[in-house]
Amino acid sequence: MTKLFTSAAAIALIAGSAFAQQDTITIGMQLEPPNLDPTGGAAAAIDEVVYSNIFEGLTRFGPDGSIQPGLASDWSVNDDGTVYTFTLRDGVTFHDGSAMDAEDVIFSLDRARAEDSTNAQKALFAGIESVEAPDPLTVEVTLSEPNGNFPFNMAWGDAVIVAPESIEEAATAPVGTGPFTFTEWVQGDHVTISRNDAYWGEAPALATATFKFISDGNAAFAAMMAGDVDAFPVFPAPELISQFEADPRFTVIEGSTEGETILGMNNALAPLDNVKVRRAISHAINRQDIIDGAMFGYGTPIGTHFAPHNPDYVDLTDMSAHDPEAAKALLAEAGVENLTLRLMLPPPTYARRGGEIIAAQLRDVGIETEISNLEWAQWLEQVFKGKDFDLTIVSHTEPADINIYARPEYYFQYDNADFQALIEDLAVESDPAKRSEMNKTAQRTIAEDYVNGYLFQLAKVGVANAKIEGLWENAPTQANDLTEVRWVD
C-alpha cells in the first residue's frame, strides 16, 4: 500500500513539474564581474552578466555575430559615410520607469568619449565629432571621417545606452533597458536578475536567472553534476568535457569565439627582431599537440590572426607547419645558438598548459625557455605595458582585431608601414569586395612576417542541462544573452 502510494506521489510530482514549466536558471561563470557597469571596465565578466540582459545598445550582436537592431530600430548613413542617423524605438523605458530617448543616447555617447571618460574601449568612439537629436526618437552621429564599422562599434557592451539619473549607481545596481532587471548581487557568490515585465520587446521565458561564480574547474564540475548549476556556457576545464558527453543529462555546446590564441613575440628585441628566428620558432611549434595537450582537442589551428569562421579567413597554417629540421636550419642561418627566451604566461589554462608544451617543443630545436607564471595585473604591467618579455601566450578575444598589428607601440611591437597604410585604407573602405580582398592581404602580410606564432582559435566549450535551449553556441562577443533561453521537455 505504502509502495503504491509513494509511486503515485512520484507520478504526481513528475506530472506537476511538466505542467509548471521551470522558469528559473542558474548559470555558472568562471569569473565574478568586478562591478556591473559595462561602460567603466574591461572585465569580460561584466558583459557576460549584463549584455543584452540588463543593458542594450543602439545595435547588438546576434548569436551569429551579425549586427542587429537594438534600441535603434534602423539606421542609415549619408553618401560620404560620415553621418549616421539612428531611429530609436518608441516606448522604451529604463528599469526605473524613466523613458529612454535621444537625450539618453547623446548622454551615453558623450560620456564615453569625454576627456575624463574611463571607458575601456574608448577607441570605439574616437571618430565621433558630434551627436545630435533632431527629435526625441532620432539621433544623428557625425563622424570626422567615414567609418563603415560604426554600427559594429555601437554593438559592443561598452557602447550600451545608460541614463544620467542612474549611471552613478551602475557599478552595484545597474539600471538599463533590457529584458531583465537587476535583483541582487551577493559579492563573491552570485548575481540574480529577474524578468522585466515592462520590456519593449518579446518577454523572455525565464522569470529569474542567477549567475553563480565558480572559478575552480573541479568545483564547476561538481556543481554541474550536483545540479547546483544548470548551465556553464564557458566551462573552465576542457579535460572534464568528456564526462559530460557521456552523461545524457547534459549537452555539450561547442562553438567558436573571436579568440585568436597566439604565441606573442617581442618583435623589437634581439634576436626576435630577426624574421628568421621568429620563423624558426613558428616551425618549432606543433599546433595539434598544443590543442590536444592543453585544450583536450578543443580549438581550431590558425595560421594568421583571423577567425576561421570569418568568410574572409585564409588558411595559412602550412606556412608555419611543424618542421623542427627547418627550424634548426633557420636558426643556424640566422647565426643564433644557445638561445634562452623568457616565456611569460598569464593565468588561463591555455597559456599555462600551452606554455609548458611550447617550452618542450622549443627545447627540441635547441631553444631553452624560462617560464614565469604571472597574474593578469603583473602581465599587463610587465608584458603589455612594459614590453619586458620575449614570448608570451595570450588569446585576443576582441572581434576583428587584426588592426592591432598596425599599432607599432602594441606589446609585440610589429612595425610595418605598408601594413599600417593597408589598415588605414581598410578603415574607410566601404566596398565589401575590396574590404574582403584587403582583409586577405592583411592576413598574408602578418603570416609572411611571422610576427607571432599563430596557435589556435579558442573554442567556446559549454555544458548545459539537456533540457535547456536557446543558449548561444558561438561567442561573437562575451555575453550570456538569456532572451531566448527556455526549459523544454
Next chain:
Amino acid sequence: MLRFVLTRFVSLTLSLIVASLVIFAVIEIIPGDPASYMLGLNASPDAVAALRDQLGLNESLALRYVDWVGGMVTGDFGLSYTYKVPVSDLVMQRLWVSLPLAIYALVLSTLIAIPVGLIAAAKRGSATDYSIMGATQLGIAVPNFWFAMLLVLVFAVTLRWFSAGGFPGWDAGFWLALKSLTLPAIALALPQASILARVMRSALIETLGEDYIRTARAKGLSRRQATVRHALRNAMIPVLTIIGLQFSFLLAGAIIIENVFFLPGLGRLIFQGITQRDLIVVESLVMLLVFAVILVTFLVDIAYAAVDPRLRRGR
C-alpha cells in the same frame, strides 16, 4: 601592574604602527596598476589616467598612507576599487561566512579532540593510545586542501550528500547554510583536531603526575574522578591557548579551503583583492587581521599577568 599594562600598551601601539608601515610598503611595491587591470587590453592611456585620478592613485605615497591610517582610526576603511562599495561592507559580508566557518571547524575539532585526548591519556601505553596517536600523526600530515578534494569526490560527487561548494547565504535558511559549511569545516578541523588531541593528551599526562592528583587519589577518588575533577581542569590551560591560536589561524588561513569549496569568505577576498590589485581591500583587511591577533595577544598577556604576578617581570 599598571606599569606592566602601560609598557605592553606602548609596545602594542608600536607594533601596530610597524605593521601598518610594512603592509602599506609591501602592497604599494606590488607591480601592477589597478587602473590598467580594470580597463584591460584595449584601454587608451588617457582613460587609464582618468581612472587613476578617480581612484586617488596619483596622490603622493605619504599622503595616501596618512589618509589610509587616518581613515582606519575613524572606522573608514575606504572604497573598494573594483566593487565600488565600502571595504567595511565587504568585510562584514565575508565575515558572516568566515567567522561561522572558523567557529564550526573549531567546535568540530574540539568535540573530537577532547574526548580522544582524554581516552588516549587515560589508557596511556595501551594499543588504543598507540592507534589514536598514530591516527593523529596521520591527521597532521594530511594537507587540508587534498583532504578537501577527497571529501568533495566522496561526499559531493559520488554520494551526493552535500553540495560540492558554494554558500547559499544565511537568508536561505540556517540549516542549509550550515550544511554548505560542513565539508569545509571538516577539512579544516582534521589537522586542528589532531594537534589538539595530542596537546590534550600530553597536558593530561603531565597534570596526572602532579602531587595534588596523587593526593586526590590518596583521598579515595577513583582515577576517573581525579581525571575529570582535577586534571581536566588544569590541562585546559594549554588546550585553551592552542584553541585561541587555532581560531586566528582558521579565520585567515582558510584561503585554500575557501577556494576549493568556492566560499565567499575573508581569505578569498584577500586573494581576489591581490589578483585584481584592489589594494585598498588587501591593505585594510590584512591590517584588521593583524590588529585582531595583536590585540588578542595583548589581552592574553594582561590576563596571565593578572593571575600570575611573576610574569609581570619580563617573560
Next chain:
Amino acid sequence: MKLPLQLILGALLSVFFIVAAVLSFLWVPHDVTTLAITQKLQAPSGTYWLGTDHLGRDTLSLLMVGARTSIAVAVVAVGVGMAVGVPLGLMAAANRGSLIDEVIMRGNDLIFAFPSLVIAILITAVFGPSAVNAILAISIFNIPVFARVTRGGALSIWTLDYILAARVAGKGRLRISVEHILPNILNLLIVQGTIQFSLGILAEAALSYVGLGAQPPTPSWGRMLAEAQTMIYTDPRLAILPGLAIVAMVLGLNLMGDGLRDLTDPRVRRTRA
C-alpha cells in the same frame, strides 16, 4: 637503550623519500622535461610504473623529481630560519629583560600576527612566483619559531650553576652563549628543525598548489595536485599519488621528530615508562 618504534618508522619513511630525491639526480625512469602528448593519461604499465599525466610525462619520475623540489625548499627554509633565528634567540636570552630582548620578542610576535599564507602570496606578488620566493616566504615564518625555541631553551640553561661559574671566571655573554648554551640546546634545535622541515614540506605543497612555488617545468608535488585536481573524476590516481607522497613524507618526518624528542628529553622518557 631501546630505539622507539616511531623513530625507526619515521626515519625509514624519510630516508625513502630522500633516497628517491637523490636518485632522481642520477636516474629517473623517463625524462620529465620531454612531453609525449600521444602518451597522455596512460594507466600504470610496465613502461610507466605509475602511469602518465595529462602531458604524457611519467608520474613516477615526476614524483621523484618533485620530492627533490619539496625537500630542497624545506631544507633551505629551515636552514635560513635557524641561521637567523638561533642567534636572535641566543642574543635575547643573554640579555634577558633588556631592550634588545623586548625588541626581538615583540618582533617575533609581530611576525606571528601576520597570516602566513597571505604574506606568502604578497611576497610572490612582489617578486613573482619561484622556488626561491617560496623559500623566502617559508623562512620568514621559521625565524621567530627558532628564535623563541632558542631563547626558551637558553634561558633555562643560563640559570644553571656552571654558567654562573663561567661568568665568575670572566667569560663574556657572547662566549658563554656559543660555548656553553648552544651545545646544550642542540637537541632542542634538531627536534624543532625536524618539525619545521615537515611543516616546510606542507607549506611548499600548499604554495605550489596555489601556483606560487617552483615554476614549470620543475615538477613539484603541490603543482601536480593542482594540475590533477580537475582529473580526479577521470583519473583519480593523478590526484591521489602526489597527496599520498606528501602525507608519507610529512608523517615520516613528524614520527622522526617525536621519536628524537622522546630520545633526548629525559622527562618524557620517564613518563613513557
